[in-house]
Amino acid sequence: MNRSIARYVVDTHCHITTLYQPATDAGWEMVENEEWTGLHAEVQPFDNCFLTLYDMDRYGVDMAVLLPSIPGTTNESQAKLVKRFPDRFRACCSDQKTVLAAMRGEKPWTFKAALAEVDEALATGWFVGIGEFAPGSAARSLQVPGAEGPCDFEERVEEWAALCELATKYDVPVLCHDQFVFLRKGEWTLTELLARISMENPNAKIMQTHGCVEDEWTRGLDGIREMYTVVAGLPNVWMETGGWCEKQFEVAFDAGVSAARLTWGHDYGNVPQHIVRRGVEKWGPKVKALEYRETMSLMMFGYKDWPAVPTYQPDFYGWGLRTIDRVGDWLTQDEINLIMGGTAAKLYKLPVPYPRMFPEGRPDIFGADAAASVPFIPREQIKYPDPEGLRMTGKPNKNIMHATGVDDE
Numbered sequence: 001m002n003r004s005i006a007r008y009v010v011d012t013h014c015h016i017t018t019l020y021q022p023a024t025d026a027g028w029e030m031v032e033n034e035e036w037t038g039l040h041a042e043v044q045p046f047d048n049c050f051l052t053l054y055d056m057d058r059y060g061v062d063m064a065v066l067l068p069s070i071p072g073t074t075n076e077s078q079a080k081l082v083k084r085f086p087d088r089f090r091a092c093c094s095d096q097k098t099v100l101a102a103m104r105g106e107k108p109w110t111f112k113a114a115l116a117e118v119d120e121a122l123a124t125g126w127f128v129g130i131g132e133f134a135p136g137s138a139a140r141s142l143q144v145p146g147a148e149g150p151c152d153f154e155e156r157v158e159e160w161a162a163l164c165e166l167a168t169k170y171d172v173p174v175l176c177h178d179q180f181v182f183l184r185k186g187e188w189t190l191t192e193l194l195a196r197i198s199m200e201n202p203n204a205k206i207m208q209t210h211g212c213v214e215d216e217w218t219r220g221l222d223g224i225r226e227m228y229t230v231v232a233g234l235p236n237v238w239m240e241t242g243g244w245c246e247k248q249f250e251v252a253f254d255a256g257v258s259a260a261r262l263t264w265g266h267d268y269g270n271v272p273q274h275i276v277r278r279g280v281e282k283w284g285p286k287v288k289a290l291e292y293r294e295t296m297s298l299m300m301f302g303y304k305d306w307p308a309v310p311t312y313q314p315d316f317y318g319w320g321l322r323t324i325d326r327v328g329d330w331l332t333q334d335e336i337n338l339i340m341g342g343t344a345a346k347l348y349k350l351p352v353p354y355p356r357m358f359p360e361g362r363p364d365i366f367g368a369d370a371a372a373s374v375p376f377i378p379r380e381q382i383k384y385p386d387p388e389g390l391r392m393t394g395k396p397n398k399n400i401m402h403a404t405g406v407d408d409e
């Protein structure tokens with residue numbers, strides 16, 4: 001048995017149904033003309049599950065949450081993989097066909113149609129969340145017919161109310177990837193959006209993908225600190241730590257974000273981004289705001305003379321696990337067990353082998369109402385539960401005995 005980094009490991013951000021190659025002649029023409037980005041046109045579906053399962057076994061990843069993203073990847077292809085490998089995969093869904101139809105010029109995108117597609121997908125019972133791009137973010141990012149131009153803040157807040165209502169109806173998290181897609185520069189920020197939608201939709205579970213800010217390139221850690229501080233005070237917002245460096249974990253914990261609000265995942269897949277170190281071309285040594293980072297994953301467009309889409313699969317698991325190794329120098333293993341899998345297991349209702357694997361009842365992790373965190377994973381999710389009637393209440397102890405001899409006065 002290989003040693004894994006944690007008791008139970010979940011990749012919450014996995015793309016394995018395409019190689020980001022064109023699905024159309026027009027797309028291949030873009031490749032010919034060196035204009036292909038792998039993101040902004042229809043891509044060819046491809047079942048990459050065997051390399052993924054190999055990597056998962058190699059690195060000790062128990063389960064992966066599959067995310068559809070770019071037009072051409074569909075909810076249906078994600079569900080198919082869940083049915084084939086129910087012990088290894090779960091999937092999220094989004095407005096994939098609505099965006100694709102608009103992109104093909106068949107039918108303009110509308111938020112209503114997008115929402116209906118997600119509702120229909122969730123009703124099948126095969127999906128555990130909405131995303132990676134919740135309806136409205138991908139369409140506007142791609143500027144497909146019906147979704148041209150920037151989106152007004154209040155309009156987006158209204159759309160989020162509908163997204164949250166749908167997510168609450170099915171009791172699944174809704175992923176927010178509104179960064180970099182349609183924000184009107186200077187008018188409002190992702191942090192403001194998160195605060196607003198969290199407070200107005202208190203029953204919804206909102207997951208901030210990549211846990212990143214849209215202005216990291218200009219504000220660096222300042223923007224990150226501001227966002228994590230706000231998120232720490234929003235009880236229904238979680239963050240996925242995809243692409244984080246050690247410093248981001250430090251800032252998050254300094255800001256009061258607990259491990260029970262963080263999940264691990266990295267944009268795994270043959271995604272059009274390379275993991276590069278400082279000094280490499282586009283990133284270079286010049287960006288002052290990013291000086292806290294040594295390595296970063298960056299989209300391929302903008303790199304002169306590099307393949308438009310990586311032809312091999314950059315190793316996101318190896319990269320991400322090394323970061324957690326460094327975080328493990330100052331964070332406890334119990335907290336790492338939450339980040340690496342426990343938080344995701346609870347949020348996405350994943351099956352876990354045994355009870356009592358994750359911390360619970362601890363005020364340092366769960367705050368004043370820590371007793372409510374016991375049991376952390378509900379019994380019905382546990383494959384081999386404890387015998388019925390075991391008396392474990394999580395009732396706090398008010399008595400403190402000083403065994404150290406240190407005087408309080």
Ligand SMILES: [Zn+2]
Pocket residue numbers: 013015067069132267
């Ligand atoms: Zn992604």
